[in-house]
Amino acid sequence: MDTPDIAENIRRIRDRIANAAIAAGRQPDAVTLVAVSKTKPQDAVLAALAAGQTVFGENRVQEAETKFPPLRAAHSFNLHIIGGLQTNKARDAVRVADVIETLDRPRLADALAAAMQKEGRRPKLLIEVNTGSEPQKSGVSRDDADGFIGDCKGRFGDLLAGLMCVPPHGEDPRPHFDWLANRAAKHGLATLSMGMSADFEIAIAAGATWVRVGSAIFGSR
Numbered sequence: 207m208d209t210p211d212i213a214e215n216i217r218r219i220r221d222r223i224a225n226a227a228i229a230a231g232r233q234p235d236a237v238t239l240v241a242v243s244k245t246k247p248q249d250a251v252l253a254a255l256a257a258g259q260t261v262f263g264e265n266r267v268q269e270a271e272t273k274f275p276p277l278r279a280a281h282s283f284n285l286h287i288i289g290g291l292q293t294n295k296a297r298d299a300v301r302v303a304d305v306i307e308t309l310d311r312p313r314l315a316d317a318l319a320a321a322m323q324k325e326g327r328r329p330k331l332l333i334e335v336n337t338g339s340e341p342q343k344s345g346v347s348r349d350d351a352d353g354f355i356g357d358c359k360g361r362f363g364d365l366l367a368g369l370m371c372v373p374p375h376g377e378d379p380r381p382h383f384d385w386l387a388n389r390a391a392k393h394g395l396a397t398l399s400m401g402m403s404a405d406f407e408i409a410i411a412a413g414a415t416w417v418r419v420g421s422a423i424f425g426s427r
């Protein structure tokens with residue numbers, strides 16, 4: 207496989223993000239690019255950092271722990287955990303992450319709250335919604351979303367920044383993005399993490415404020 211030109215890919219994605227925002231009547235800088243570096247080596251992250259990228263996403267806490275903490279001394283960046291989180295990984299996640307995008311159940315909320323107390327770190331939180339009701343996917347169900355969002359707002363206050371979803375593969379993502387945007391507005395949540403390499407422009411048209419792009423930057427996995 208060819209080595210991807212990470213800096214060039216980032217430039218291209220940034221242009222497409224700005225253009226999609228403008229086309230949607232939004233500010234060109236309204237959308238933050240989260241560069242998803244899962245399965246890619248630390249060198250790939252370093253190349254992205256050199257290209258000015260400062261926000262990264264990783265699925266697995268353990269992989270994030272080997273790749274990112276050693277970089278903190280020399281670089282400043284925000285690391286997002288974007289994969290389903292086991293309760294027994296909550297403390298590690300709170301230690302390594304600046305944002306956890308996948309809060310999806312009361313027991314995980316308990317574990318994260320306890321971990322924040324112990325670690326003295328308070329990453330921002332997003333609630334993941336399983337908008338397609340897929341059994342293998344993490345995320346609170348549509349039916350339970352309103353109640354869970356309300357509980358987490360009460361418990362975490364402003365730390366709860368918004369909502370995240372991963373629509374079912376191969377389906378039109380639009381209705382999923384629209385549903386999530388509607389819920390965020392209803393609850394007064396400003397951050398909407400939705401859209402990946404294949405559909406981030408559609409997500410931006412629907413109101414995404416964060417897009418999570420992996421393969422279009424770092425190459426296929």
Ligand SMILES: *Cc1c(COP(=O)(O)O)cnc(C)c1O
Pocket residue numbers: 242244265288289372402403404418419420421422
């Ligand atoms: C892997 C992943 C992405 C990035 O997917 P690409 O199609 O490579 O852009 C975004 N969000 C989540 C939750 C992921 O697991």
